[in-house]
Amino acid sequence: xxxxxxxxxxxxxxxxxxxxxxxxxxxxxxxxxxxxxxxxxxxxxxxxxxxxxxxxxxxxxxxxxxxxxxxxxxxxxxxxxxxxxxxxxxxxxxx
Numbered sequence: 001x002x003x004x005x006x007x008x009x010x011x012x013x014x015x016x017x018x019x020x021x022x023x024x025x026x027x028x029x030x031x032x033x034x035x036x037x038x039x040x041x042x043x044x045x046x047x048x049x050x051x052x053x054x055x056x057x058x059x060x061x062x063x064x065x066x067x068x069x070x071x072x073x074x075x076x077x078x079x080x081x082x083x084x085x086x087x088x089x090x091x092x093x094x095x
Contacts, residue, residue, distance in 0.1 A: 006055070007053075008087050019080055028057060
């Protein structure tokens with residue numbers, strides 16, 4: 001069953017965030033993941049949520065997603081992302 005990471009990220013330091021953005025795609029691919037959404041225009045259809053940078057990643061299953069997220073290589077990038085942005089990430093099981 002596929003699993004997804006959904007992120008709503010407010011970039012506060014574009015230069016530092018660019019370091020993260022350049023390094024993370026290869027790591028995502030190495031864990032079997034792929035981008036479904038990476039930035040782009042957002043329109044709020046309902047509610048009062050504030051969309052920032054939207055990212056949706058797909059992995060073959062939750063085990064691959066968790067291996068990616070908890071890998072030492074990604075945790076190093078998480079520290080960079082967190083210095084350069086605020087936001088929320090969700091791990092979602094699909095079907």
